[in-house]
Amino acid sequence: MTATLPEEDLEQHFEATIERDQRIEPRDWVPEGYRKTMIRQIAQHAHSEIIGMQPEGNWITRAPSLRRKAILLAKVQDEAGHGLYLYSAAATLGADRADLTDKLINGKQKYSSIFNYPTLTFADVGVVGWLVDGAAICNQVPLCRSSYGPYARAMIRICKEESFHQRQGFELLMTMMRGTEKQREMVQEAVNRWWWPSLMMFGPPDADSPNTAQSMAWKVKRHTNDELRQRFVDMSIPQAEALGVTFPDPDLKWNAERGHYDFGAVDWDEFKNVLKGNGPCNAQRVAHRRRAQEDGAWVREAASAHAAKKGSSA
Ligand SMILES: [Fe+2]
Numbered sequence: 250m251t252a253t254l255p256e257e258d259l260e261q262h263f264e265a266t267i268e269r270d271q272r273i274e275p276r277d278w279v280p281e282g283y284r285k286t287m288i289r290q291i292a293q294h295a296h297s298e299i300i301g302m303q304p305e306g307n308w309i310t311r312a313p314s315l316r317r318k319a320i321l322l323a324k325v326q327d328e329a330g331h332g333l334y335l336y337s338a339a340a341t342l343g344a345d346r347a348d349l350t351d352k353l354i355n356g357k358q359k360y361s362s363i364f365n366y367p368t369l370t371f372a373d374v375g376v377v378g379w380l381v382d383g384a385a386i387c388n389q390v391p392l393c394r395s396s397y398g399p400y401a402r403a404m405i406r407i408c409k410e411e412s413f414h415q416r417q418g419f420e421l422l423m424t425m426m427r428g429t430e431k432q433r434e435m436v437q438e439a440v441n442r443w444w445w446p447s448l449m450m451f452g453p454p455d456a457d458s459p460n461t462a463q464s465m466a467w468k469v470k471r472h473t474n475d476e477l478r479q480r481f482v483d484m485s486i487p488q489a490e491a492l493g494v495t496f497p498d499p500d501l502k503w504n505a506e507r508g509h510y511d512f513g514a515v516d517w518d519e520f521k522n523v524l525k526g527n528g529p530c531n532a533q534r535v536a537h538r539r540r541a542q543e544d545g546a547w548v549r550e551a552a553s554a555h556a557a558k559k560g561s562s563a
């Protein structure tokens with residue numbers, strides 16, 4: 250009966266659980282700050298999965314073959330599934346899914362800035378899979394060890410699927426690179442547009458990331474933004490070489506002393522501007538989500554009427 254314990258004992262139990270590297274579960278008492286931080290992070294992540302369906306969903310009807318269409322459909326459906334696991338994880342902390350959706354479509358909660366960029370050619374589908382899902386994997390693999398149990402477990406399955414997404418993107422690009430000169434140009438042009446926004450996916454530099462220290466102490470986060478960004482850069486360069494593309498950064502070079510690649514400065518003004526709502530597709534993405542929510546109202550009403558009827562006849 251933990252509910253009858255005084256608050257300092259509960260707090261001690263919470264701290265000790267984190268200290269021992271064990272998981273916090275929905276039945277456990279948590280400090281209000283932890284609960285709020287987790288809900289915010291999980292909701293932002295869920296929103297990113299759902300909004301992230303749009304840029305690629307845009308190409309389903311125009312995929313160049315039945316095979317590509319089937320792959321893309323499966324990928325976009327996976328993202329919907331990721332959103333659902335995550336909304337469910339947030340619900341275990343007391344969040345209400347309808348309320349989270351309201352906050353998303355009213356601009357009160359954020360989603361990843363990357364999904365505010367347009368997918369202009371079919372090469373973008375490959376580059377999004379390769380770089381955007383690749384960056385997501387870098388961010389999310391350590392979250393499989395996040396201190397909140399339902400989030401950590403959701404992340405294990407999500408990461409397996411993200412790994413499929415990344416490979417399908419790379420395979421698509423490999424196929425295009427073996428095609429015509431025009432196709433190779435399309436790939437390079439898409440890489441040029443997505444490289445910098447992909448680096449922004451890791452969030453602001455550590456010096457400018459006020460929540461990092463607390464999230465690391467709670468073991469919600471295992472590595473800082475800059476560490477993960479560096480890992481992504483180091484991982485992506487040999488892949489770009491294998492593909493035969495370059496990244497649009499003249500400062501990119503191996504630093505033997507550090508044992509890492511050096512890279513140029515990210516344009517953080519652009520990042521902040523996109524987060525503020527001024528990216529190329531912010532308004533379009535949110536309007537589309539709002540429309541889907543309104544169009545689905547009758548389904549939700551019918552489902553709850555059905556559930557109520559079943560409940561009363563039982
Ligand atoms: Fe996903």
Ligand SMILES: [Fe+2]
Nearest residue numbers: 328382411414
């Ligand atoms: Fe994905």
